[in-house]
Amino acid sequence: METRSRTAPNILVTGTPGVGKSTLCEKLSEATGLKWLEILKIAKENNCLEEYDPVYKCCTLDEDKLLDGLEEVMSAGGNIVDYHSCEPFPERWFDIVFVLQTDNTTLYDRLIGRGYEGIKLADNIDCEIFQIVFQEAKSSYKSNIVHRLSNISEEELENNLQRIYGWLQQWFYENQLP
Template sequence: RYRKIYLKKVGNKFQSSILDDHKVIKFLKPKIKLGGCIIDCQSSNFFARRDWFSAVFVARTDLSILYDRLEHKGYTGSSLKNNIECELFEVMLLEAYKSFRPKIVYEIYNNTEEDIVENVEFIISILNKKKSVS
């Protein structure tokens, strides 16, 4: 659940909110220790080297599709450029590999509605495998 108390500031050059990493971690820690959590996050770097996760999925999108999606959402200027560059240079994927054990990082593509269905099935299968091993 999104709570404004976890924000450091709003309105930087990318017109986005900045999370207070320490407050977010403090809030999540007891919940994650219970297990069964799914966290949807744009960046994994403040979870770096935490043993909380059995799997990390990095959603990727072809640049032309991403550009159109971001434009449709109203992204312009530096926000649009930064998002496209992050995808082009695989920033999120490299961040995930750096932050977590590489064997738990999975790259998935979200270009079409069919991809989404396949990704859900893939994620469920991976989590079920991990659950049966533990």
């Protein structure tokens, strides 16, 4: 799948649960018309979930089934993919990757508000402290397409949206069809 064959880019927005991915993706989709792909929602709707993990209180993802089902829509372009990991996705799918991050106090409060507790809470806080998702993104994609964005306040959210809008304008300018 080549970028030039797409009429719009594919964007991955990733980060630890609670950093604001869905809020940013929803606003970005509304403002740009790009399709917001909530991976967990798609997985549920298309039976791409496997056994339930009682420790983390969630189901595991059937990655092969999910990826097979997304191939056509990703090939077309114009997608904002929202997921807490980037490991399942092929490099060829994305033109840019944004890893959202937040401070530990804000993240803790957000996760507690979602009902996270015990090992699930601790592991997600550790994931943010050690920047696991950012390291994963750097090892999965070309370094020039991976960008880290702090997403703590409403002001930062708006700044992040403006930065992404600017990137989109540049992408469309550089990839104009003849």
